Amino acid sequence: xxxxxxxxxxxxxxRHRLIVDTARELAETSGWDAVTSRRLAERIxxxxxxxxxxxxxKDSIVRAMALQGSEELxxxxxxxxxxEPSALTATAAAYVEFASRHLALHDAMFQLTTxxxxxxxxxxxxxxxxxxxxxxxxxxxxxxxDIDLRTELFWSALHGLVTLTRSGRLxxxxxxxxxxxxxxxxxxxxxxxxxx
Amino acid sequence: xxxxxxxxxxxxxxRHRLIVDTARELAETSGWDAVTSRRLAERIxxxxxxxxxxxxxKDSIVRAMALQGSEELxxxxxxxxxxEPSALTATAAAYVEFASRHLALHDAMFQLTTxxxxxxxxxxxxxxxxxxxxxxxxxxxxxxxDIDLRTELFWSALHGLVTLTRSGRLxxxxxxxxxxxxxxxxxxxxxxxxxx
DNA sequence: CAGAATGTCTAGCAACGCTAGGATCTGCAC
DNA sequence: GTGCAGATCCTAGCGTTGCTAGACATTCTG
Numbered sequence: 001x002x003x004x005x006x007x008x009x010x011x012x013x014x015r016h017r018l019i020v021d022t023a024r025e026l027a028e029t030s031g032w033d034a035v036t037s038r039r040l041a042e043r044i045x046x047x048x049x050x051x052x053x054x055x056x057x058k059d060s061i062v063r064a065m066a067l068q069g070s071e072e073l074x075x076x077x078x079x080x081x082x083x084e085p086s087a088l089t090a091t092a093a094a095y096v097e098f099a100s101r102h103l104a105l106h107d108a109m110f111q112l113t114t115x116x117x118x119x120x121x122x123x124x125x126x127x128x129x130x131x132x133x134x135x136x137x138x139x140x141x142x143x144x145x146d147i148d149l150r151t152e153l154f155w156s157a158l159h160g161l162v163t164l165t166r167s168g169r170l171x172x173x174x175x176x177x178x179x180x181x182x183x184x185x186x187x188x189x190x191x192x193x194x195x196x
Numbered sequence: 197x198x199x200x201x202x203x204x205x206x207x208x209x210x211r212h213r214l215i216v217d218t219a220r221e222l223a224e225t226s227g228w229d230a231v232t233s234r235r236l237a238e239r240i241x242x243x244x245x246x247x248x249x250x251x252x253x254k255d256s257i258v259r260a261m262a263l264q265g266s267e268e269l270x271x272x273x274x275x276x277x278x279x280e281p282s283a284l285t286a287t288a289a290a291y292v293e294f295a296s297r298h299l300a301l302h303d304a305m306f307q308l309t310t311x312x313x314x315x316x317x318x319x320x321x322x323x324x325x326x327x328x329x330x331x332x333x334x335x336x337x338x339x340x341x342d343i344d345l346r347t348e349l350f351w352s353a354l355h356g357l358v359t360l361t362r363s364g365r366l367x368x369x370x371x372x373x374x375x376x377x378x379x380x381x382x383x384x385x386x387x388x389x390x391x392x
Numbered sequence: 393c394a395g396a397a398t399g400t401c402t403a404g405c406a407a408c409g410c411t412a413g414g415a416t417c418t419g420c421a422c
Numbered sequence: 423g424t425g426c427a428g429a430t431c432c433t434a435g436c437g438t439t440g441c442t443a444g445a446c447a448t449t450c451t452g
Contacts, residue, residue: 008429037409047432048410058409110365111307146377152366153357153374153381157349160356169306170348178349181342185349185381204398233440243401244441254440 016054018044020064027065027104059113066112069105070126073098077133087137089183092158095134096179099162110159131155141187157182212250214240216260223261223300255309262308265301266322269294273329283333285379288354291330292375295358306355327351337383353378 022043027035037058041048055061077094084090099106135151142150161178164170170178218239223231233254237244251257273290280286295302331347338346357374360366366374 036407038407049431049433052410053430110360111363149370149373149377152370153353153377156356156360156366156374157353158356159360160352160354161349163359164306164352164355167307170352174345174348177345178352181345181349188384232438234438245400245402248441249399 012054015044015046015050016064019051019054019061020068023061024065024068024104027107028102032104032107062108062113065105066108067124067126069102069109070124070130072102072105073109074126074129074133077130081133081137086141086183088141088187091134091137092179092183095158096162096175099166103166106162111163138186154186208250211240211242211246212260215247215250215257216264219257220261220264220300223303224298228300228303258304258309261301262304263320263322265298265305266320266326268298268301269305270322270325270329273326277329277333282337282379284337284383287330287333288375288379291354292358292371295362299362302358307359334382350382 019040023035023040026039026043035058037048037051040061041051044050051061055064073095076098077091080090080094080097081087084093131151134154135147138151138154139147161170161175161182165172165175165178215236219231219236222235222239231254233244233247236257237247240246247257251260269291272294273287276286276290276293277283280289327347330351331343334347334350335343357366357371357378361368361371361374
């Protein structure tokens with residue numbers, strides 16, 4: 001019967017997701033050090049070899065995690081934008097919220113393994129979408145001039161805030177204040193230096 | 197004779213530096229993966245045990261590297277500020293130059309091991325000094341209101357730019373442009389949102 | 393010169409990512 | 423049904439990692 005082939009495929013896809021989900025949970029609850037091939041294999045109740053039949057290596061699993069993450073970030077941003085009057089505040093808050101709620105996922109997306117096409121047509125659509133949401137929010141608040149460059153800067157500032165705060169290099173108390181200040185400064189300085 | 201004790205101490209201090217310098221060079225030329233206890237021991241021509249008689253572990257060596265780095269960053273900033281009319285432009289450029297010229301050092305200081313007191317009286321003076329230089333430059337360009345908070349934001353943006361560009365997540369071509377835009381926006385938006 | 397203290401090395405532990413080789417199971421032709 | 427390809431899986435193991443116990447050498451003290 002022809003069903004077996006597709007059955008197999010579905011099983012493989014299921015196991016693929018099982019591996020990524022397990023790795024994610026392991027990283028999220030016990031830190032990246034706990035994500036080892038042995039522990040992962042034990043958790044999914046297969047031998048290590050199964051991991052390597054699905055993924056070319058550990059990096060590849062992390063990459064799959066990052067992809068999963070990018071597909072969750074954009075919807076969260078959309079949701080927050082819809083619920084808040086200021087799109088700029090909403091996207092910034094959503095980005096920060098995502099990073100703090102999914103620490104390991106954020107690492108996988110924005111800190112770890114580089115072999116990942118970013119500002120490129122080959123990069124995952126969900127990532128483009130996330131960037132686009134940042135851009136739209138910024139454009140709505142400050143106009144369309146130099147929008148791509150300014151969005152990159154917006155992202156950089158968000159990313160810097162999140163990572164430096166997370167690693168303890170910036171005091172956690174003032175986190176919200178810094179975020180508010182970022183939004184305020186971006187709203188104020190339109191077009192880059194022409195305001196004064 | 198009493199000299200032997202101080203002789204010993206001097207030898208130990210020398211070897212301490214030898215270890216840190218070797219680790220640094222190894223990381224800088226061959227990447228962090230090349231910094232292993234065995235290779236390090238081989239390079240300094242001692243057994244691995246000597247490493248652990250000086251440092252409590254690999255993290256501790258990286259921490260020493262970070263300290264060394266923070267003592268080089270501040271002077272570089274000072275130098276650049278003296279040579280350039282705009283202190284803001286100069287400090288930003290110095291920070292970026294430092295990061296791109298000492299990749300491993302930058303990692304050690306701002307990306308790796310967290311067990312490091314930062315915004316704290318226990319943190320290394322050189323680090324405070326570096327932050328102070330960022331603050332002075334920003335204050336000179338935009339006034340003293342909310343200066344600490346705004347400096348943290350300045351640093352975050354710089355850090356984000358550097359790390360995202362270095363990891364390939366932002367296109368390298370526009371790096372200078374983004375940096376110039378950051379300086380321009382900071383100069384324009386004084387005091388946070390009161391300009392428009 | 394004996395004994396203590398200090399310093400160093402060889403050898404080894406447990407854990408890592410990853411893989412070769414053989415065992416087991418599946419579906420299809422006859 | 424029987425027998426054979428092909429896929430799938432596991433056991434066992436390679437080379438490497440950070441780190442350490444126990445033996446050896448060297449130096450200082452009385």
